[in-house]
Amino acid sequence: MKYCVVICLLIGTVFGRYHDFEKKSIEEIKQGRAECFEKFPVPKETRELFKKFEYPDDEIVQNYVHCVAVKLYYFVDVEGYIDEHLEIQFGADKTPIINKCITFKKDHPDWTLGQWALSDWKCLVKEGLITEEYKNIDN
Template sequence: MKYCIIFLLFVGIASARLHGYVKRTVEQLKEARADCIEKFPVPAETRELFKKFEYPEEEIVENYVHCVAVELQYFVDTEGYIDEHLEKQFGNDKIDIINKCITFKKDHPDWTLGHWALSDWKCLVKEGLITEEYKTAILEH
């Protein structure tokens, strides 16, 4: 009986993790970015690089990317990027990219959370997670 309860608890948590996520709007994305810029004041010239989806390997950028990913519920500090959330946000056709790019903390025990978030994010962007249509919507909005 005890194992049955534990199993049902895990099933419930897994189900809530997937079903509790709602695709973020452009407004929510912009709000998360603004909140994180306030917390981690990335220099203006570096923010200009973000418009081209370029992210320098700097601590302030790592912290900013981590902040945005956490606020948007793309990233959890114990698990990293949540593949189901990214799939819901960016589309089912992106699952191969997502699986290729997301890593596990155990594989990089010396990485900070910021470095982990940035490293995986840069791979996701490089491999085509962000479509041109999505980039345009984010940057023009």
């Protein structure tokens, strides 16, 4: 059983990191976010903060951000954010930001996947990853 789990994790990592990633459309992003809002019902007042790119550090927000990042193939649970996918989505000119903000699980062994995803996402947003085309997506 232990080996089965390891094999499944490896297959998930390979698929998530090396499948043919294509830039997600605004509609695909909205769909992924809607699915994650259903799974993790973020309160309306917190969702309003998202419109200003403010993400409170609480469990529901952590889980929501992790869910969206996984759905859009930006994040793989074993490795974290996938730099190549973020570069395709947001532009190669964002590589310095991506390199500055992406951390590794070994850097935060006690964190949940949600804490890890949110922490890196907040850095990416703060450093300017989000381009104009994404700033007006309805939350």
